[in-house]
Amino acid sequence: MSLRGKAAIVTGSTSGIGLGIVRALAKEGADILLNGLGRSADVAELQKSIAKDNDVRVAYSNADMSKASAILAMVDCATQELGHVDILVNNAGIQFTAPVQEFPDDRWDAIISINLSAAFHATKAVLPQMLDRNWGRIINVASTHGLVASVEKSAYVAAKHGVVGLTKVVALETAKSGVTCNAICPGWVLTPLVQKQIEDRAQHDHVAVADAKHDLLAEKQPSEEFATPEQLGALALFLCSDAAAQIRGAALPVDGGWIAQ
Ligand code: NAD
Numbered sequence: 001m002s003l004r005g006k007a008a009i010v011t012g013s014t015s016g017i018g019l020g021i022v023r024a025l026a027k028e029g030a031d032i033l034l035n036g037l038g039r040s041a042d043v044a045e046l047q048k049s050i051a052k053d054n055d056v057r058v059a060y061s062n063a064d065m066s067k068a069s070a071i072l073a074m075v076d077c078a079t080q081e082l083g084h085v086d087i088l089v090n091n092a093g094i095q096f097t098a099p100v101q102e103f104p105d106d107r108w109d110a111i112i113s114i115n116l117s118a119a120f121h122a123t124k125a126v127l128p129q130m131l132d133r134n135w136g137r138i139i140n141v142a143s144t145h146g147l148v149a150s151v152e153k154s155a156y157v158a159a160k161h162g163v164v165g166l167t168k169v170v171a172l173e174t175a176k177s178g179v180t181c182n183a184i185c186p187g188w189v190l191t192p193l194v195q196k197q198i199e200d201r202a203q204h205d206h207v208a209v210a211d212a213k214h215d216l217l218a219e220k221q222p223s224e225e226f227a228t229p230e231q232l233g234a235l236a237l238f239l240c241s242d243a244a245a246q247i248r249g250a251a252l253p254v255d256g257g258w259i260a261q
Helices: 016-027 040-054 068-082 105-133 154-173 192-205 209-220 229-239
Strands: 007-010 031-035 058-061 087-090 136-141 179-186 251-254
Touching: 007 016, 007 068, 016 031, 016 040, 016 087, 016 136, 016 229, 031 040, 031 068, 040 058, 058 068, 068 105, 087 105, 105 136, 105 154, 105 179, 136 154, 136 229, 154 179, 179 229, 192 209, 229 251
Parallel strands: 007 031, 007 087, 031 058, 087 136, 136 179, 179 251
Antiparallel strands: none
């Protein structure tokens, strides 16, 4: 499959799952707009190496996904630098855990804006050009927490259920076009976002980090193995293929059996 001539925005792609998806799309020839936080020297190095390894153009926007105006500027930047936007992967996300009655208001607002509202603003901004060309792929990185809940994750679970709902609406509104919209629902993937949860758990339970890692997996993910950014990149790539043209509004788990229980 070739994505040469196509251009993709992947939000939150300086690390973890987003970077895994970028690597998969670039390997098939897609031009990329990277987005996310990070030291500018590290981002510049990443930009250079992805461009060189895959012979593709790689732009970067440091847009803050909590700000609608920055998201619009990011889409403008991609359109100007890469010519068009054919693939949008809404991936940027943050986490915070606390019981509802102790959950800080500012963390609730940040999680809803970065994990949910950003996907709405970016989708709204790219859809007109995708519909004009009658081809597009919108892929939302939701979570198993878009399908089931866990304690102490009120904002995250609310946001990710919202992302799955948004995915279905966009899929219905584009159903008669060449634009598709789907969600990927990862279980545990060993990224900086989860490493912090493992370290918090080790501290809370007074156990070694290796034991906390095992306990975290064993509690939810029957395979007791992490899903990987490479596996998620491969699924995103499949969703961009012609074979996936009739997958619309789906929420696809990659979760070692988590939600089968
Ligand atoms: P990560 O921390 O490695 O990556 C998050 C990315 O989002 C980084 O590039 C970061 O710079 C960026 N980001 C954070 N805040 C931002 C902001 N305000 N503006 C722009 N970019 C911002 O985490 P990850 O695990 O790769 O998470 C990626 C996505 O996958 C998230 O939406 C997360 O909810 C989801 N997810 C992760 C797991 C997991 O187990 N790791 C499971 C299910 C879903």
